[in-house]
Amino acid sequence: MFVEVLSALNEGFLKTLELFGLTLAGALPLGLVIAFGSMSRFTPLKALVRTFVWIIRGTPLMLQLMIIYYFPGLIFGNNIWGTGEGGRFIASIAAFVLNYACYFSEIYRGGIQGVSKGQYEAGQVLGMTKTQVFFRVVLLQVIKRILPPISNEVITLVKDTSLARIIAMQEVIWAGQAFMKSDGIIWPLFFTGVYYLIFSGILTLMFGYTEKKLSYFRE
């Protein structure tokens, strides 16, 4: 029985990991694009982006998941996400990427705006180009600044993936719950917690290590 549960949970957790990985792969770069939009000197664009970020950050991710999954069906009459497990997965990724990109964008913005103007000016008077200043001088300072808040968000994401359960994506909690219905046992559901703990533990260690690596300098 134990082996059977483990293999079902493993399979569910694999989906969780996929959702986690793809969300980061999409949201980390998209967040940067949104961050630049929210710092744009073109006021209409800035206003639009900031409103969007406000809406996404001001409403529950669970609600966004449901809207993104069901809304197109209600409007166009057909489910653009495709049917079955695959469609639910894609819809989940879309919702998670959008949501997390908005959170990341605010972190990036803080990080970029936090680097003093003097760093750019020093680079300029030394004859460096804007690109050189960004990559050789500013970037690492931004990374150092944003690492702690990013690590918080990433660890929140580990747990937030369970929200995809609401549109019946078959991640690890769904897998655990399935045993309640089929075999009438509840411990597999509780046992899923171990997966989250171990995974977020590993991530905490990794972020801690990176932060330590960057502690050799202070601004």
Add this chain to the structure above:
Amino acid sequence: MAVLEVHNITKSFGKTVVLKGIDFSLEQGKVLSIIGSSGSGKTTLLRCLTSLETADTGKIMVDDKVVFDSESSVKLTRQEKRENQLKMGLVFQSFNLFPQYNVLDNVMLAQRLAAKEREDYKANKKEILQEIERHSREIINSVGLSEKINNYPCELSGGQQQRVAIARALALNPHILCFDEPTSALDPELTNEVLSVIKSLAARDMTMIIVTHEMTFAKEVSDHVIFMDDGVICEQGTPAQVFENPKHQRLQEFLGSFQK
């Protein structure tokens, strides 16, 4: 021969007119001090000279070559812009060292990036980089920091950081080195180590423009002093003229405020 000629520089920020027509020239190897009360436009002038700010009108020539001319519509290439930029060095009040690089790398970074654009870079990479390092070590030595060469800025005192900033600017061989209140972010006991580095540069005939509130130092080190007031040059002359025999009432008041 004048290494720097500045004609009719004006600059406004929105409705605030900050520079109202600045003219002066500076001879090779001479030291110019700029004094004046807060808000008189000293920093803005230095920023116009070093291209951090674009003047509204005026003309700037270095070594008889135009580096800025508000009348001209010639578009400079990136290379030309950089050449002009590098004619002027600038040392900031707040040092602005790059925190993630140690002393040596702070001094070498810009040189290395510039070297990459040399045509013979690929062929002679090793020699070029060695030469940059040798040159940088020598300059770090000359500001008395050879022992701190591998330290990061956060491990240095303010005075040491400012000396690194001076070395970093010197390493690019500027024709003119500008300082914007180089010691006003420092504790009083640390100002002397920075001032003596600047004096040693003066002794080696480095052409310099120094904005400062250290009157004793300005008197000692300068060949020429400009007193700025409200966006214009109100009075100028040798240190003896300006400090011992000020003509303008504004200058008399300004100097008086230091004698407390």
